[in-house]
Amino acid sequence: MTTTSSTTLRTAHIKAILGNELHSRLPSTKILLVGAGGIGCELLKNVVLTGFGDVTLLDLDTIDLSNLNRQFLFRKKDVKQSKAFVAAKTANQFNPSVRINPIHANIKDPQFDVAWFRSFDIVLNALDNLDARRHVNRMCLAANIPLVESGTAGYLGQVQPILKDRTECFDCLPKPVPKSFPVCTIRSTPSQPIHCIVWAKSYLLPQLFGEDENGGNELDEAEKQGENEQEIATLRKEAQAFTLVRKALRNSQPSANGKMNGNSHASGSADAARLAFDKVFSSDIKNLLSMADMWAHRAPPTPLDFDKIADGSFVLPGATGSKAQSAQTNGKHVNGNGSQTSAPEASSSSSLKDQKELSLQESLVLFVSSTHRLAARLQAGEDTISFDKDDDDTLDFVTAASNLRSAAYGIAGKSRWEIKEMAGNIIPAIATTNAIVAGIIVLQALQVLKKEYSGLRNVHIQRKAEVPLSACSVGPPSKNCAVCRDTYAEFLCDPARVTLSQFINGILGEGDGDGTGERDVSVYEAGRILSDPDFDDNLERTLESLNVSRGKFLNIVDEDGEWGTISVAIGQLPPNHSHDEPAFILPSPLPLPPKIQKPTVIEPPSTPPRKRSADEVEVLNGRPAKRPRVNDAPEVNMASPSKKRRLEEDGLLILENPNEVVDDEPELIAID
Amino acid sequence: MTSDSQDIESATTAMSPVITDAPDSKTRRYDRQLRLWAASGQSALESSRILVLSGTATSTSILKNLVLPGIGHFTILDDAKVSNEDAGNNFFLEGPESIGKPRASEAVRLLRELNESVDGAAELSDISSAIAKGASYFADYSLVIAHNIPYSQLNQLSEILWSDVTLPHLIIVRSAGFLAEFSIQFHEHTIIESHPEMPPSLRLDKPFPALLEHARSLDFENMDVTDHGHIPYAVILVRAMDDWKAKNGGKAPTTTAERDAFKKSIYAMKKKSDEENFDEAVTQFRRAFVETKVPMDVADLFQDQGLTSLTPQSSPFFHLLAALREFCSRPPHTLPLSAALPDMKADTKNYVHLQKLYKTQSEKEKDEFKEILAQSGIGVAGVEMGMVDDFVKNCHGLRILRGKRWGALDANPTALASALLSSPREAATHLALSSVSVLLEQTPQKAITTEAVTAHVLNLLPKGTELPSEVEEALGEVHVPSHSHLDESADLTVSVRSPTADLPNTAAFLGGIVAQEAIKMITKQYVPVNGICAIDLIGCTTGIVRV
Known part of the structure; x- marks a missing residue:
């Protein structure tokens, strides 16, 4: 039955609606799905049905019994198997002509560097933790690859398309700080x-x-x-x-x-x-x-x-x-x-x-x-x-x-039940919310691929019977975002043979004040300070000895705050790179960070203080008209991610959407 | 050390044998959803029986999201054979291999693989034969879901299911391209556990005697600084208000100036500037004087027709509601106190003490409530004890929804016109889908043009209504070709022009959102959509057209 005509018929609907041009591109469009869990399973199904033909599916997790109430590509017999592999196999049974490449690994592993991300046409996030979501956001910005971001918690969910320099990035919006204890x-x-x-x-x-x-x-x-x-x-x-x-x-x-x-x-x-x-x-x-x-x-x-x-x-x-x-x-x-x-x-x-x-x-x-x-x-x-x-x-x-x-x-x-939720950061999860979110992710991805940017929407699924979905046009990048306002560049090297000073001098180059050229800078790796004008101990050490390797970023921060931060991704030298040449390849052209306008007057916040109701309960009312920005002042990325991760692990629920905090239930304690 | 270890052996083996509380595999499987709707919701789901009319991609997507959380049984009623399009857009078929086989059997087999504890059946007959069997055929189910079934059959089906309140609710789903709508037909839907976002009142303005006594008993002045910094704000507010009233002739502050003065009096109670519990009290200071009444939504229920016509045969919900009305008619004219105490700055000792005060008082008021119930016609025996507890615990979020028969809106031109004014986008989506559905049955598909649909839309509306631009946009999205395009698209297959194209992402979306509402209806938890929910997936919007 797999004649051409029946295939044509099978895809007739979708073709008519997507248009011939986009539809014919889908089989060769390279798409990366990060996560094969609750959202990921739904997403993989939709991606296959929509006609995408080249899918890479990555997940580090194995299947647990508690996944089966929503992760429908898995069965009881699959428990303890790799999510990515089982999902790929199940989805392939539906359409064997789709190439699904499953990877059982952590997206933060070094081999998934910027060059690897760049090999895709679009990335779809289906992750459940803030840390990995932030990481993919950053990699996609560095690789300049469009990303559709998503998350769910119980009845709540969100989808956010992210295009470098065009839309807000994942980190443009403040994320609630996980609760920590002295x-x-x-x-x-x-x-x-x-x-x-x-x-x-x-x-x-x-x-x-x-x-x-x-x-x-x-x-x-x-x-x-x-x-x-x-x-x-x-x-x-x-x-x-x-x-x-x-x-x-x-x-x-x-x-x-x-x-x-x-x-x-x-x-x-x-x-x-x-x-x-x-x-x-x-x-x-x-x-x-x-x-x-x-x-x-x-x-x-x-x-x-x-x-x-x-x-x-x-x-x-x-x-x-x-x-x-x-x-x-x-x-x-x-x-x-x-x-x-x-x-x-x-x-x-x-x-x-x-x-x-x-x-x-x-x-x-x-x-x-x-x-x-x-x-x-x-x-x-x-x-x-x-x-x-x-x-x-x-x-x-x-x-x-x-x-x-x-x-x-x-x-x-x-009880054990409550402790599991509190200690395990358990977020309630159901099939329905994931299905809604995954449907929207693909629709947004299609808008991105069609380059119909006016159709991009930040979508929130809310618990309101009147307006189950709230969609708003995507905003431009936050001008002080410490992630997407960086100038990104890639530095290919052998970390064992390149010193920190070679790196700094190479990236800054010999320019004359257009953002290149020697100047006083500090260098950070994920919140660790590696050097600054008063701390030069590490300059002659190799990147390897500083534990800076493929897949990591080095941030070059101007000491006087005159230039924007340069965020340099460390990549691998091409295999044919001669050993006689320097052990690194500089980006060409060299990164040109923007000149920072020194603020003359500090403006008072434009939003009037919000009136609070007697009961101090915020009501889910779409999204607040004005949202506080993460970084209202130019700021160095000082927060230590490792510390943050530890806090997340210790903390309670990590809610992605500031609106979600309204759910008071976890805090209600009753003696029963 | 040896003697120690022997002690432990004998000690631990002497105790009760196995109390390790690892839950069974069912609880583990459903762990993440039990945290949303608890065991009561789960058991409602597990005893539900769902009938789905047609085995489209949308239908199987909805079913997938009901089978996974564990409904009891589903039947797909469908006499169609798997077509080429089905094989391309319906994940619960085996691709090309399923083509030509009965659609319902293929889908049921694959859906059942998702959850072995769910029972499923395929019924390979057409909808009209089921309709011909009448009400008794449907009485077997707790919910019926119909996707894109022909207009006249839908009409008959909704009439049958509307004929008796005991017959199952009906969810009507229609979709075309990126547009869709759904609505739920029900007479009455009562909700105890609506999971409201607003927590119940702490009743600080009307402190119960033990709370007032506790607040009065504290010697704020001479208290140790650490203890002073750990008095819960609720106690601070009760005390501050008591002191205020003592100085102001027993009156609570009413004017803005008085309220500011009251707020200042709380600040003045601080011993140290950084006492967060007093800051909390100031933030929450309105709770001390804003009168706790029966919340408006609940007070409205006291006027409900279900109470005016209360008989012993009325459902337990209304007997409980009647008892609640009686309870609230007595001083202090509030709902029974909730035992749930929000987190507040306090040390364990103070917090636990306050919790106990609330717990004791709430038990006392619950007993009063039960007494009222016992004296009423039905008596406590008529209601399960667990239900009384749930009712009292959740009484600040009680809801009664009343619905209309499906199609009521389309039969009312004036209502349609006003819907078009108040929510043009949603109403336009509804009108487009509704008209296409009628025309599909009346005329051959080729004749369904934008012009024909527009004419039908106008027919539904009062004479002379001017169509807003939203209607035209909606028609564009259902992909109805206009006359001018007919010739160009003549080479395309019929299906392309089919205004009922079932797109995978629309089906996935509907599968989620419709199943969500179905679960709310079945579990009687959370508040479902009441009206027609119109969906436009181009703009990613949803909205409700009131019926």
Whole structure:
């Protein structure tokens, strides 16, 4: 049946509507899809149906059971397989003539450099994290390739076409800063469940099962910030004592089946679970208590007692028989309190058993059993274990440890279900929103390819029954955007044979004040400063020794703020590049950054202060007419992405759209 | 150490055996959506049965988004064989291999692969035979979805389903090129869990006795500085207002000057300039005096026809609503207090104490509510206990939607004309799709021209109505050729001129947005579209034409 005429017929509709010219171009249009998850699956389907013929699909993830409620190209049998490969295979079955090239890798890997991005005609983002979205935005700007950006969270979604110098880029609009907590709040004075969850996930778990480090950097930093010195000294001692527990976790003899259970004799990991418990929930807390002035004005924590919790005789101070506190008393099923009283959500379905709150005793059992399981994995050869919301062992461990800590501090406990959401940055996700978004992405991509720029729209899917979709024309780039207002260039080199000064001198060239030529500059790589006029130690070091490699950017910032920032992408020398020639190829022409107009008067903000309603609730009303700009003053890109990433991992929900913050629900805490 | 380890062994094995709370695979599969509609929504979905008329690309896209989250059952009713165009635009067919096979069977087989717990069936008969079977045929389903079915059949179908309130709701979807519309036909739709964005009132202007007593009991003056910086703003406001009233003859501030003075009095309570809890109190200061009443939307429901005609046979929702009306008629004339306390600057001790005060009071008011319910005709026994709790918990967002029969708008020229004035773009989309659909049945496709459609549109409107430019634009987008272009396009296949072209991206979009509304109807959570939702994917806009 695959005759020419039937193929013609099959594509007749789409051809009539796209026009012959565009339609005939689609089979040879090279398209990059970044992400094969919720949006990605939908997108791949649409791209194939629309008639694109050359698709590269990249995703670093493997398939998890919780993907199957929306990522429809995957089946149960595909769990743990590469998303990119399975998606490509499933989609190809529908139309074998489409070339789909799946890549199972991280988009931030060095081989995906600017030259690689430049090999595509258009890039479509279907990512779920801010960091990767920012990265692709930047790569597309550097490669001057159009990008259609997207994101979803529950019922909300957005699509944004991005064309260099023509539209706003992803970073032109402010992104909410993920919530972070002072280190002492996490380590010694928690007051909310989230503090204990962050402690268990980002401190205790890495301390016991992660790489061997004492978390000293964080404390050095805190010390610089002027936090309580005595407190920090105690915390430092506390960190060092982990060495003992780490040893115990790793040095026991694995039992025959590699698993620890209650019946295996005196195993080292059982020791270790007890050791860990006594250290963090008893002696560490006692140490903190010894600093009397810390607790002069705060409710002091209560050290926990392993044996008493185990035999049910442990009672927390203030834990009376009241209903609201039953979660903090010992063992609900011991004192006969029905467990369903604390889990209203679970009452309608018994299958949701992880929605119930754990008693102290249950937390202890879970702490011991999850520590056993994790220790067994270390002994079976895993180097380090880090938190993964879909890894039951780590989730159980964080659930147990955070609830125990909460109990010690008199903070309400949380169910495993809630902890998963809070610790795992879980954003609700459904098929419908992804389908809507993916449909719009391709429609916007077609406008881009047709060069019908007047048809470009920033689209938001909102939770309003009256206007499900809000579309607005795309705005021009923000004139102070620290990302898209940079002047981009590419520097092909062998980083092992090029020094930083060769790089700087090469890029600046020998010009005479038109933006080229020698001048005082600082050089940054992702927030690290590599050199400035008063810091020349690195100038004669090779780029390689400075950990600057293919796929990274070096930013050259004018010291006097007279010239725009030059953002130089590091690329690879062509294979035929002779070894006798210099180990780099300069961009031609050299980048010419714009002259910065020195502001004479600082203008007051043009937007009048917004009147707030009595209830302080922002209402989703399309998009605010005026949005604050990220960078209202010329500013060096100083923020350290690595720090930011760490915060994102620790933080709560990361919302992409400022409007999304309105959803108050995660903050509502009810004693049930 | 050995004795320790033995302790732990005996200790842990002595405890209850397995309490590790790893959820079952179903919960894991649905994890991300359960966070939106919870177990109650999921179980509603799982018991739903959905009938879809026609196996178009749009139909299968909608079904895909219903099968994935786990509806109970779906049937595709379609007697068509897979055509060339189907094979090109419908992902739930096996490309060219499916051509010539029954469209419904092919689609059902592939859709079922998406979720093994969903049951699916293909019914290879035409729509008119189903219609001929009458209401009993449809009574088996909880929702019927129809995409691009012929005008006269749609008319009959909507009439049957409108004939009895117990028959399933009907979602009508029409699309042509980049234009589309859908609407939901229902008599009445009551929503308890509308998930409103506005949180319930803290009732700080009418503090309940325990809260007032707590606020009064605090010695702000002599309190330790740290504690002072951790009093929740709610308590600060109650206290500040109590103090204000004591000095002002028991009256709350009313004039702007008084309110400013009140605000200043809160600032004056600060011990240190950086006490964020007092800053919060100042930001929220209106809560102290703006009267908490029954929210307007809920108060309107007290006038609803469902209450005026309340009988023992009325649905539990209306009995609960009647009890709520009674509750609100008593002082302090507010909804039952919510136990949900928003995050506020406070330490654990203070916050938990406040939470407990709210929890206790809200339990007390819920008991009062239950008492009222018990005294009413139906009694508490008539309503599931879980429903009472849900009702009280969500009562600030209760909604009742009432719909009209499909086609009511087209039968009312005046209403159409005013829709064209108030929302020209959406109304134009509707008129274009509606007229094309009528003409498609009346005349051979070749005769459907812009002129013919325009004439039909004018026919629907009051005599002498001038068409806004939006109508012409809409007709351009459904790709109806005008007379002048007919000759040029004569060499194209019929399908190209078909004004019902089912484009993949339009189908994908509709699949998402229609399934979304279907889920809202089935779960009775969130507020669905009421009216005709008109969609223009060239401009990426949607809007509602009120019916």
